[in-house]
């Protein structure tokens with residue numbers, strides 16, 4: 271049976287949804303082992319064990335994470351060798367893709383990013399050209415390295431908690447490296463993570479600096495708030511909220527686009543959303559070409575009315 | 586001036602010729618490779634070129650003996666990405682071209698570019714965009730750094746060079762969902778930059794005229810010491826088996842607000858079971 275090594279970067283207090291998806295996908299392919307570059311608490315480890323994982327790999331040296339992705343890739347390569355894994359699964363964050371990239375060179379193994387579906391013979395499905403093509407591809411080397419998009423696979427129920435066994439692996443750190451010399455944490459919003467959210471309310475230049483009505487609707491729907499580059503460039507909202515070619519790609523159940531024109535680079539990040547709603551004053555905006563439900567109107571009257579209505583219906 | 590500055594910085598910028606996203610982009614039915622008509626210099630590489638030019642300007646300009654080389658690989662037309670870079674301000678250009686490169690995935694691309702950079706080098710800094718706008722994988726910069734054993738900063742949103750103790754050092758900032766980090770690395774190094782880092786300049790008339798006199802070196806695989814089977818379809822570690830255009834999203838209902846659009850939106854969401 272194939273061993274599947276799942277790399278979990280930045281372990282939190284408990285398993286995130288995307289991490290449960292990775293573990294579940296792994297379990298559907300073979301026997302799962304986990305690699306953790308950073309320290310994880312007992313609750314997290316119990317969670318990992320509840321997916322049938324019996325062993326997790328840890329670097330013997332603590333400095334692995336200080337030297338950016340080079341150290342993590344070096345560690346992960348050792349973990350693949352120690353576990354004899356034939357498949358390596360990682361998340362789809364930029365950093366995960368970089369680690370996957372370097373791991374590929376170290377192991378002489380192919381890498382496929384942005385995987386949204388996987389056959390039992392490891393044929394992966396992804397989209398290309400900003401979502402306008404669906405591509406099936408395969409790794410042709412012995413080891414397959416895949417970075418998997420969140421929300422693409424079902425997270426199956428966990429079993430009873432159990433603590434997997436720690437397996438330390440020696441890692442030789444690359445000598446010429448970039449080092450992190452400072453880190454500032456960003457405030458946590460309390461809203462769901464953009465890449466995992468079921469509902470996203472996104473705003474563009476049309477919000478004119480006021481994301482208030484979008485935040486209220488997002489809260490009524492239990493959703494996250496996203497933005498176009500025009501809005502992040504203007505400094506109205508964090509850059510990490512940007513959706514599109516150079517921001518995040520998302521595929522929620524519902525994407526509400528408000529005051530966004532729908533330029534190709536913005537569409538690139540959201541056109542695989544299940545249902546798209548667009549609100550824009552300009553009936554000729556390209557966003558209406560892909561909207562399931564479009565409203566030509568002012569977002570400052572439409573959104574608050576919708577929020578009130580949802581609350582009124584007690585939904 | 587000490588030795589390091591006297592020699593000047595050598596900066597390589599990787600520039601890719603990619604299908605223009607403003608038009609429909611296609612994958613060919615024959616060999617499942619990208620159709621490269623209507624191609625342009627990848628917008629995301631313009632930020633890398635701009636970063637190189639700004640670093641030179643901030644560190645003594647042309648008088649400092651610094652040199653920015655625009656590098657591409659690909660079919661004959663790919664040289665247009667280099668030409669545009671020379672017009673914008675790169676000092677010289679290199680084009681690696683060979684039939685055998687067709688079909689290269691990220692691993693084969695990074696192998697070819699690594700051989701090319703070794704052949705041309707040494708460089709103090711290799712700059713790239715954060716991803717190509719066609720393949721969109723963002724794997725190549727990290728794989729190049731791994732192959733060339735260079736310190737790697739990818740997705741830099743700012744970049745500065747300082748010169749102290751006889752060596753150059755770079756400081757970069759990058760943003761993550763949960764934190765912003767500052768990174769330091771000695772040169773030589775590889776940095777990929779995001780579109781947050783600067784505002785790329787346009788070529789002006791003077792630049793366009795000056796570019797005509799700049800050199801473009803054309804190299805083949807053999808020149809950089811690679812065998813045909815190390816790149817292209819043969820040298821790739823992944824294989825595309827099928828590619829199909831996604832059916833375009835059909836337009837749904839569009840209504841004009843008559844004072845009740847918010848309510849009709851909620852009706853729609855309820856109908857879709859999205860509440």
Ligand SMILES: Cc1cc2nc3c(=O)[nH]c(=O)nc-3n(C[C@H](O)[C@H](O)[C@H](O)COP(=O)(O)OP(=O)(O)OC[C@H]3O[C@@H](n4cnc5c(N)ncnc54)[C@H](O)[C@@H]3O)c2cc1C
Nearest residue numbers: 474475476498499500514515516517529530531536551569
């Ligand atoms: C290399 C590169 C990468 C890029 N990456 C991204 C990316 O990742 N994500 C991204 O989004 N963009 C990206 N862009 C930018 C993209 O091309 C567009 O410029 C951007 O998406 C425009 O944002 P917008 O639609 O919010 O603004 P605009 O195009 O200015 O549109 C604003 C819209 O709001 C409407 N409006 C105004 N007021 C109201 C109101 N009160 N009610 C309702 N509607 C109103 C207007 O009719 C208009 O359609 C990128 C560009 C480049 C060159």
